[in-house]
Amino acid sequence: xxxxxxxxxxxxxxxxxxxxxxxxxxxxxxxxxxxxxxxxxxxxxxxxxxxxxxxxxxxxxxxxxxxxxxxxxxxxxxxxxxxxxxxxxxxxxxxxxxxxxxxxxxxxxxxxxxxxxxxxxxxxxxxxxxxxxxxxxxxxxxxxxxxxxxxxxxxxxxxxxxxxxxxxxxxxxxxxxxxxxxxxxxxxxxxxxxxxxxxxxxxxxxxxxxxxxxxxxxxxxxx
Numbered sequence: 001x002x003x004x005x006x007x008x009x010x011x012x013x014x015x016x017x018x019x020x021x022x023x024x025x026x027x028x029x030x031x032x033x034x035x036x037x038x039x040x041x042x043x044x045x046x047x048x049x050x051x052x053x054x055x056x057x058x059x060x061x062x063x064x065x066x067x068x069x070x071x072x073x074x075x076x077x078x079x080x081x082x083x084x085x086x087x088x089x090x091x092x093x094x095x096x097x098x099x100x101x102x103x104x105x106x107x108x109x110x111x112x113x114x115x116x117x118x119x120x121x122x123x124x125x126x127x128x129x130x131x132x133x134x135x136x137x138x139x140x141x142x143x144x145x146x147x148x149x150x151x152x153x154x155x156x157x158x159x160x161x162x163x164x165x166x167x168x169x170x171x172x173x174x175x176x177x178x179x180x181x182x183x184x185x186x187x188x189x190x191x192x193x194x195x196x197x198x199x200x201x202x203x204x205x206x207x208x209x210x211x212x213x214x215x216x217x218x219x220x221x222x223x
Contacts, residue, residue, distance in 0.1 A: 005203050008032040013195055022151040029199060030143060036202045037139060039210070040075075043068055044132055047213065051220035053123040056212060058116050063208035069123035069131070070111060071205040076135040077110045077171070082185055082197045083142040085166050086158050087149075092171070093138050102130040113175035142198065154191035162186075 008028055015025030043052070052069040059065070066074070077094065084092045094100065100108055104127050107114075114122055163186045166172065172181050185193065213220055 001203060002207065005032060005035065008035070009199055009203060012199060016151075016154065016191060016194065019151045022154075026146060029146070029194065032199060033139065033143070033202065036206050039206055040072060040135070041132075043072075043209065043213070044128065046222060047220050048222055049128070051213065051216055052128060053120055054212065054216055054220070055117070055120045055123075056215045058120075063204050064211045065116075066119050066205075066208065066212075067123040068209045068212055069126050069128065070114070070119045071209045072131060072135060073105070073126065074111050075202055075205050076138045078181075078197050078201065079142055080138045081110070081166065081171050082193055083138075083145050085169065085171075086162050086185060087190055087193065088145045089162060089165075092169075093134065093141055094171075097134065097137060099130065099134045103127050103134060104130075107173075108171055109173045110171070110178060110181065112178035112181065113173035115177070146194065146198070149190065154194070155189050157189050158186040 009032060012025050012028040012032060015021040015028055017025075047068070053067055055065070055067050057064045063071070080092045080094050084090045094108065099105075104125050106122065106125055111119070111122065163182065166182060166186075172178050185197075188196070
């Protein structure tokens with residue numbers, strides 16, 4: 001793991017555990033997310049369209065067996081679902097913004113159910129301009145939600161009503177590669193969700209995308 005990102009993540013986790021350092025922890029979280037967002041944004045300016053859809057580690061085990069386009073989709077669909085449906089009890093950006101139509105996505109899910117060349121086929125269908133509009137809006141909205149959380153609210157678990165609402169939206173596939181997410185998220189308190197989908201999850205998929213970029217070499221770069 002990138003040392004700077006790892007250190008920010010470690011600091012944030014320690015800070016949000018204590019009431020007197022909680023707000024510092026939120027600032028650290030946002031600093032980490034801003035660093036990662038700079039990398040994700042650099043892909044848009046630096047890489048060819050083909051690089052976003054390439055899957056050079058298709059048979060590997062690990063986050064790098066995806067595509068860059070998929071990884072970006074996956075990070076922010078999960079964040080949108082968790083932040084809005086589970087934590088805030090509000091409508092997802094994906095739906096309020098009409099992003100399925102705008103992005104041209106064949107699915108509304110997190111994409112966990114897709115494997116190997118299904119991931120590459122999915123990636124090629126996405127409108128990258130609209131995908132980047134989506135992720136920017138999700139990041140902004142999530143951070144507003146986090147800013148509104150008090151320290152005491154971090155101990156709250158996801159209610160049965162919100163879990164049922166999540167299931168009714170069909171945004172998590174019933175495929176065995178995806179359905180576990182429902183119980184995983186709903187078994188955590190809000191602090192636990194901040195520590196995974198909103199931080200560490202970003203790191204893992206961003207690092208995987210950087211590994212894909214490195215594997216593709218100069219062919220990935222715009223001329």
